[in-house]
Amino acid sequence: MAMRFEPDRTPPRMSTRERCFLLAFLAFAFSVGCVMLNGARVSRIGEIEGKLLGIPAEDPRFKASVIGAVDYDGKSYPILAVEYRPPGGASYSVLNTGGVHGDEAGGVETIYQMIRECALEKSGALERDFILCMNPWGYGYDKRDNRDGIDLNRDFKDFRSQEARIVAAFLKGRKYDLVVDHHENSHSNGFSIICHEEGDRSLASAIIRESSQYGVATKTQRIDNYEQGITILGLGNGKAFSQYAGLHLCEANRSFIIETPTAWDIEKRIRCQLDVERKLEKTFFL
Ligand SMILES: [Zn+2]
Secondary structure (H helix, E strand, O other): OOOOOOOOOOOOOOOHHHHHHHHHHHHHHHHHHOOOOOHHHHHHHHHHHHHHHHHHHHOOOEEEEEEEEEEEOOEEEEEEEEEEOOOOOOOEEEEEEEOOOOOOHHHHHHHHHHHHHHHHOOOOOEEEEEEOOOOHHHHHHOOOOOOOOOOHHHOOOOOOOHHHHHHHHHHOOOOOOEEEEEEEEOOOOOEEEEEOOHHHHHHHHHHHHHOHHHOEOOOOOOOOOOEOOEEEOOOOOHHHHHHOHHHHHHOOOOEEEEEEEOOOOHHHHHHHHHHHHHHHHHHHHO
16 A cells, blocks of 8 residues: 655754744734725725815805825825805804824814704804814824824924925915814823913813813823823923924914814814814904
């Protein structure tokens, strides 16, 4: 009887060189995995943009446009702005921005909700500009920075990023009475207001007291002068404050950032953002 060939089932031992190759491959795979495109986010932003671009056809008070597109390796990521002009004119103008940090989806959803609510107003008393998502690549990949690793919120002085240059071109020559940038904070346990001027501390404090039902931040990281939900960017080592879009580009009389915790459910984040925004507007304009 002829002997059957039995394959050798002993696993081959890896050489040091092969082990190094495998480790390098795993490291590469891990890093690629960290920048995976998030399909749910891509379809969500596409849905929002489609709806916003359709608004002016039904409501002439609005203009919606792609103000520029970020290009990475031939792939294009548009940045969308919506402008609202009340037919009777307005005494004040407001700019709201979202998505400067791509992993903070709550800001983008807040801007979308603000535009929808604005469309329901019979005659809005304020002139409004909205930039939906300043970092569209970061939004799609769920990353804070842009693809080149630039934190856009520190780039509105040097303009190294395509995104900051597109936003700057749109804002050139525009002046606002109030600018609010909508953010999230993954380290915080409650909402907070970031002011660019020490003089705004008492009004931020009053709004925080009135909005305490949401839960005010009592601890966070990486922010200076943090106290009872308020940060003053102009103090401490806040040299970066001049690089923030709101203050540096728009010559705004008032410039704020609202931050809600990423850990909150999305409805609560939007509700809190809208409420604090309304209170800021009421303080200055009503
Ligand atoms: Zn942020």
